[in-house]
Structure formats: C-alpha cells, structure tokens
Amino acid sequence: MYYRMKLQDKVRVPPGRLGEDLKTVVLDELQKQLEGSIDKEIGIFIAVTGIEDIGEGDIIPGDGAVYYYVEFDAVVLRLSMQEIVEGEVVETTSFGAFVSLGPIDAMLHVSQISDDFINYDEKNGRLICQETKRQIAVGDGVRARVVSLSLSERDPRESKIGLTMRQAGLGTENWIEEDMEAAKADGAKE
Template sequence: MYKVYTISDSVRVPPEMFAMKREDAILQILREKYERKMDTDLGVVLSIQGVRDVSGGYVVPGDGAAYYDAHFDLLSYYPEINEVVESEVTETVEFGAFLSLGPLEGLVHLSQVTDDIVHFDRKASQLVGKNTKRILKKGDVVKARIITVSIKPTILETKVGLSMRTRGLGKDEWNKETKGASGRAEKSSSKKK
C-alpha cells in the first residue's frame, strides 16, 4: 500500500553546500539518504515529497558542517497481507509468475495461479491450466492478493508472495468465463425443478 509519512530527522549539511539555499541543500541530502531504500518500518521509500519545516542550525565541534532539524514528507510502498493489487506479469518461469508491484516484484507460485493444475509451457514461455486451458504470460495484467511478506534490509532481499486463486482475481477474462459458467449452471439446475 502506498503511504505518505511525515518524518523528522537531523540533517548534516556539509560546507560545500553552504552556497545553496538551505531548503534545497536539505532536500538533496534527504533524497540521497532515503529514496530507493528499504526501511523495515516504512517499506520502500519512493520519494521525498518536500521539506515542511527546518529549524535549528548548530555546529558540532571538530565538524565544519551545519546541522538542522527537518520535518519532511515521504512517499513509500509497504506491501500488506491481504492487499489486492493489479499488476503486470514480468516473467513466467517453471515455478510460477513474477508480478511487478511498483518498486518490488512478487511471486505467484504455480499452486496459487488458479484452482486448476498449472504447468509451464517452455516453448511459449507461459503457464497453462490443465483443464481450463487458461494461459498466463509475460505482459498479462492480473489482480492478485498478497499472502506473504518478508521485509528485509534491501529491496532485492524482500520477498512478496501472491495468490490468484480467489474468485475475482487473475485475468479479467478468467472472471468473465467463471460468471458465464455459473450462470449456465444455475439455469440448468432451475429447469430440473
């Protein structure tokens, strides 16, 4: 889930940045420190939205830099369990499909693609349902639910597990097939009465 946080931090502005406007120097330093980094509490920090307030301005003996207390807004993405995401398939492999979650990638294991038995078609590089013949390939847009999250110190180490087995998830065309099939089943069962 994307969130905006207001954070406070002490910012060290080195002497070579004294010629810049104070707010611009602080914004640049904050962007270098936070953006595109994983924080176990905040998630992936995508951008510093702006500096709200700067106060202080003190010097530490033996250090030529100036220190300021800054309040700023940042935008982050933190994957949450049971969150439903719409995503593009970035790759299909023997054990499942990788989905783009913005700054992260998540994995839908073969067993979580559909209720059908799914196998990997190596020639076409796609996943195929045994009975339904549903196909999942690179570039498909799907809806998936986050079922596991393992936040680690870096973006590459962070793992997100997804599922598309629940009704309403997967490719939109799969859900249209399901609705059509259930509608026919209901009509035929009502005729028997």
C-alpha cells in the first residue's frame, strides 16, 4: 500500500551547491539519495515530495560539504505479507509471469496462477490454463496476494516478491469479471 509520510534524515549538501537556494538543493539531494531505494522499516521510496523544515547545518573537518537535519514529505510503497495488490504483467516465461507493482516487479510462479495445469505458449508469450483455457499475457492487469517478501536494502533489484492468484477474487481482470458474471447468473437461477 502507498503511504504519504513525514520523515527526518541528514542530507549532505556538496560544497559546489552551497550558493544555490538551500531548499531546492536539499530537495534535489534527497531525491537522488532516496528515490528508488528500500528501507525495510519504511518501505520503497517512490518520491520525496517536499521539504518541511531544514535544521542547522554541521560541518565535518576535511569535508567541504554541510550536513543538514531535514524534515520532509515522501511517498513510499510498503508491502506486507498476505496483502492484495494489483499490477500489470510485464513478462511471461515458462515458469511464470513477472508483474509490475509500480516501482518493483513481483513473480507469479506457474504453480500459483491456478489449480489448472499451465502451458506456456512461447510463440505468443502467453500462459494458458489447460482445462479452462484462461490466459495470461503481457499487458494484462492482475489482482494477486503477496505470499513471499524479501526486500534487499543493499540492492533493490535483488528483492524478491512472490504472488499467488489461487484464491477466490484473484486473477486477471477478465477472470474476475467472468467469475462475477457467473455468480450473478447462478444467483438469478435460484
């Protein structure tokens, strides 16, 4: 889930930028430092949106920069186990699909797509359920549940997020619509 947060940090303003507008420089430096990074306690930094307060600066001998204590606003993505997420399929392979959750991709293994046996149509880049003939392809919107979560602060590209769609109410947008229409039809019969 996405959150707007007020945070505090120390920001290094390089000596070459000391003559510029301090608020602009601090915002720029924070954006370079944080956006796209991961903090296991806070989440995945999407954007630093504004500076609330800039405190006194500290000078460290031997370093021409000034270090400021800063209070700022940020937007972060904080994922948790069993959370329902929506994303878009960005790649299909013989072992599953990669789903973009915005700033990070998650893995949807073939064993977590359906109870059905899954075939991979390499020519068309689709995963096809053998019995129901339901398909997943690049560009499909999906709703899934987070079942494994391993975020790497050191190298965000090494983070691993596992998803499942093997529960009611989960699947591609088309599958969910089909299920809802089938439920309405069953309700009308009774």
